[in-house]
Amino acid sequence: MRAGALVSRLGALVVILGVVGLLPWLSGRDPALSILRARSAEQEPTKEALDTIRRELGLGSGPLRALGDWLGGVVRGDLGRSWVDGAEVLPSVLSGLAVSLTLMGAALVVTLVLTVALCTPTLVRGALGTLRGSTSTGGPAAALAALPEFLLATLLLLILSVWLGWFPPYGWRGPQHLVLPALALGIPAGGILGRLVDDALPAVFEERWVGLWRSSGCTPGVIARAALRRAMPPLLPQFGLVAVALTGGAVAVETVFAVPGIGRTALGSAEAQDLPLLQGSVLALVLLGVVAGVIIEVARRRMLGPGLRDAALSLPARMTGDAGRLNRLVPAISAVLLAVVIGWGLLLEPLHLDTTARLAAPSWNHPLGTDSLGRDVLARVGHGAVPTLGAAVLVCVCSFVIAMVLGFLPGITTGAAETINAVPPVIAGILVAAAVGPGTAGASIAVAAVGWPALAAHAAALVQETRAAMHLSAQRAIGSSPFWILTRHVLPAVAGPVARHAVLRLPGFALAIAALGFLGLGAQPPKPEWGLMLAESLPYVERAPWAALAPTVLLLLLAALAVSLSTLPVKPRSSLPAVPKVASDV
Structure with missing residues (x-):
């Protein structure tokens, strides 16, 4: 399984880098012309100027040769030089990645605090034995998860920076510049994770061991910690995916707050068709995802214990009565x-x-108002x-x-x-x-x-856990066919x-x-x-x-x-x- 995961990581990495390497040619535009425009908007795109750029960057040899040369440089620790300004790519990538990782850390703190706040009521009621029916945090969690990050960033900028003056609006010069971008990224992510954890906990508290522990005199704190450990292994991959998304998916937020992160760097390099810088940025994001995945997998295996190194037991499907x-x-x-x-x-x-009604307030003729063009x-x-x-x-x-x-x-x-x-x-x-x-x-x-x-990732975790369940071992022992087990047990559970x-x-x-x-x-x-x-x-x-x-x-x-x-x-x-x-x- 480890070999399969390694092969899949390498295969996906090769495909992604290959597609990125072909970007200038996929667009149907002349890469030399795009680079000339990025370097100097005033220079005439003469044949001589374009041929000079092609010879300088080796574009005449074709996309595969350019991709092969870049991959050879990566093996040597050289990401090449920018096609636009000639600067080395590696320092720019490392600088942007450092900014994004710092922002990710701050956003992750906001995410975890919000996740804890959303699932604490369910955890407390479940540990006390007073949990009945569905939980009450689904609506607020979904509302937070549905907030557009770019709109939330703009509203935070407008309210907390322009109106109240509590935080600086733009730039990256100190800890105070972290607050607004971290809130814009962490609030929606906290809504997603809070909802997932809150949705998993009721199924845990319905299991028979909870009642056994409670009747044996275990305190609510002990039961709550055990329930969290029971619920977390299937959800840990989601935490890793969200953490990586906070880094690579922050392009809009980085754009609003003028944060020089790796996502904004990748977007700018793609718009300028600066292929080496774009490839370096994507490589950094992909490697970050691989590292985060390995860390999460190690943590998950440690939580499962030595008896379940390769699989856990499934959480039963959540059953809600009269909601x-x-x-x-x-x-x-x-x-x-x-x-x-x-x-x-x-x-x-x-x-x-209707230019006479530009930005008009809501009225009977325009129930939701009009936009800037009427x-x-x-x-x-x-x-x-x-x-x-x-x-x-x-x-x-x-x-x-x-x-x-x-x-x-x-x-x-x-x-x-x-x-x-x-x-x-x-x-x-x-x-x-x-x-x-x-x-x-x-x-x-x-x-x-x-x-x-x-x-x-969620489906794979559930499949692993369901296949390890003892009642499926019993089904195999009595001679149930694989198709019966798949259709009657595994598929419904997943x-x-x-x-x-x-x-x-x-x-x-x-x-x-x-x-x-x-x-x-x-x-x-x-x-x-x-x-x-x-x-x-x-x-x-x-x-x-x-x-x-x-x-x-x-x-x-x-x-x-x-x-x-x-x-x-x-x-x-x-x-x-x-x-x-x-x-x-x-």
Whole structure:
């Protein structure tokens, strides 16, 4: 299994670097012309000037030769020189990586504090034996996870820096510059992890060993610590994926706060087609993902103990009884509001310009106000739901199918997932846009290409744990066929939790597509896409906040609907739940 994970990591690394190395040629543009424009916008692109650049950089030998020369330099510890300014790439990559790792550490502190805050009520009630039905943190956690990082960064900048003057708005010159970017990155990540941990704990407290320990006189503190240890092994890969995403996925936040991190460096080098700098940046991100994955795997194996080095026992599918009237109303209200707003907006014209009503406040004629060009915001959010939500649902379904297939190959899936997860959606968006051009389809392909690792890692962990369950050993002993075990035990134990995880990440997929639109890699003007709407409205957010709040509120409603659907009652099909080995190890 270790060999398979190593091979998958190396294979994914080769594929990623190969695609990055072909970027200038995939775009269909002359790399020499792009480099000339990056070096000097005033210089005429004469044949002599372009030929000089080709000879200088060896572009005439073709993409494979250029990629081979770069890989040979990497083996020697030389990442080459920038095609734009001639500076060595390695110092720039190390500088950007140091900034991003510092920002990741600060954001991770915010993430863990928020995760603890969200799951503590469930942990306390479960340890005391007062946990009944579904938990109450799903809605707040989903709302936090659905906040667009780029919008949250802008709001924090506006409120805490411009209005209150508590923190500096831009730059990277001291600890005070860490606060706002760390909050913008850590709050959504804390919502995701808090929801996952909070969702896993009720299933743990329903296991028989908890009642046995409680009747034996164990204190709530002991039971709480044991429950955390029982729930954490399947979730540790998610913590690693989120930690790496805080580094590579911070491009929009780094752009808002002018933070010279590795993500912003990669974006700038891709726009300038500075291939050596882009390759060095992506290599650093991928290696970071591999290192984080190894650390997480070591921690997970230590938590499992010597008896379960290669697998753990599965968490039973979460069973929720009568969730209460409020929990039943949340999805209904969210769905109705989404349907009303989108349906009403679809009846209006999203491209009609009224320059006399620019940035108009909400009124009867314009229920959600107008944008900077006088276009009706309600009409634009209604028509923008089709490319945003439709693409997100399609990406969610594709990611779930990929995860379920690759989950049964955990040795290969783990390494590939760690490596691909280190590539931010923005970088994937750049690569796809270079090949097919910017647009909603390209953004969807980019998000789908890097959106499956978290689900695949979850599925692989559950498959490993389910296969180690004692009741499956008993089924094999009595002669049950592999197909029977797969369809009656393994698939039901894996498909339900992964499906709920996929639904929970639906707002995140919508946000990723919106983020690509925000950075100009998704839908192009004048199309009404939610991310593009946010990008167009941010310069006027202080004067006309409704233009930015409208798509944000719809994303929050989508998050509330997603988390409600992810907690629907599930009846496990296996009649013999696994007895947790961890109960005797703790």
